[in-house]
Amino acid sequence: MPSDEALMLDAGRGDMAAFEKLVARHERTALGVAYRFLGDHHEAEDVAQEAFLRILDAAERYVPTAEFTTYLYTVVSRLCMDGARKRSPVYLDDPPEPSLAPAAADLAGSRERDREVRAALDRLPARQRMAVVLRHFEGLDYAGVARAMGVSTKAVERLLARAREALARTLACGSGDS
């Protein structure tokens, strides 16, 4: 099975079938990052599509100095962040008062959990939200998140710390005063 980098090089030589294989392999990754960041299926599809098209446009100049997925995460996260700058945040629900919020064990069903998580993520500033998406949902290490977002690993650590504090307050997981 050809590697991502080999497919990318073939796509750069005009092999559209290679490009299609690359997309099929990684569409879920691109859609996942975009959907978890943006919260809308259609916007996520638009961003994912645009990301792959930009990658294809640059395929002639592609040099496999890093893994293809690094490249993909970079392009998708930058498109998501650019989109976030152009639109106002959308709060799905007012967050519950921490003292009244249901404990984690009481959240019933994955749909309810999704709703809570969506609302909590949407309340985060864009950079913190992207750091959480890449670290928690995509499993990138700090270096990977830093490369995708174009920041230092120290910055990633700080973004995640602030994001987790905010998520803990919003999701009311607190077990007491910290």
Place this chain on the structure above:
Amino acid sequence: MRCAKVRRKLGALLDGELDPTAAGELRGHIESCPSCRSALEELESVESLLGDALAPPHVPGFAARLADEARRRATESRIIREAGPLPSGFGSPSTVFMRVAAALVFAVGLTLGSLMGWSTWRGRTPESRPAAAAEADSLGVYSADCLTDAPEGSLTEAYMSVLTSPAGEE
């Protein structure tokens, strides 16, 4: 190890980003500090709640549609390339547009400036002044004597007339 420093590193500990020595020191502190242990448990709870929430949508035919769009764009690019470049020296379409716009602005400015200068020039030459206006408004014509040293009706004019009039005429 101070709690404030430990709290700052709890996320990195959870993410496996600390070297073994640092991780060991943190865990040693957490074992003996209920407050920091509670903070770590809170972080673990957040991770657990996030879980695998918000699964991405399945988009049937995404790759095929994308490949079609890519082919369409490639065809458009090829058509533009085959249409040929603009004559040399013109530059890109955006450069051409900027040059044409600059030329238009220059032409309009030159025209307006010329019109203004011409109307000013007309106002200054004696031939352009209607003769009737020169005769009719003698007051208007001569009222410019306010710019002279001794305008009519002024004290200066009165003093001058006294000084220059023959003695005994007053």
